Amino acid sequence: MGYAFPVIVEQDETGMFVATCPVLTGCYTQGHTIEEALANIKEAILLCLDEIPADELPRLEKVFVGNVVINP
Template sequence: MDDTRREIYIVIERDEDGFFVGEAPQLRACYSQGRTLDELLVNMREVIELCLEDQDDLGQLPEFVGIQKLLF
């Protein structure tokens, strides 16, 4: 098994222009967009690879806990 693999979660939203926007909250300033969900996922893989290259220690990624919806 490859010990360098990491689980990176992404949060996906759709903006006012209909683009899909993704962010990897475990990585600082790691986000991208795409016209389709498939395009977004390709773009997110590329930007995550770049963000991981900038990390000092891959073993120190914050644990992703989840997303909670609050109603106001």
């Protein structure tokens, strides 16, 4: 059985792509491309999961991912 983790990818001021998994504390990485950042975050998530007991995994069904539109 697989798990779908939310991931945020942002480009920083140096042009690198920083990927974070907000439901796993301290789970982040970077890459020169979006594809590289996504591959790296998969690896980072697996490493984080190795440190979390199965009964302490985050409840992913409570995660909402969306956009908020602000009209100033």
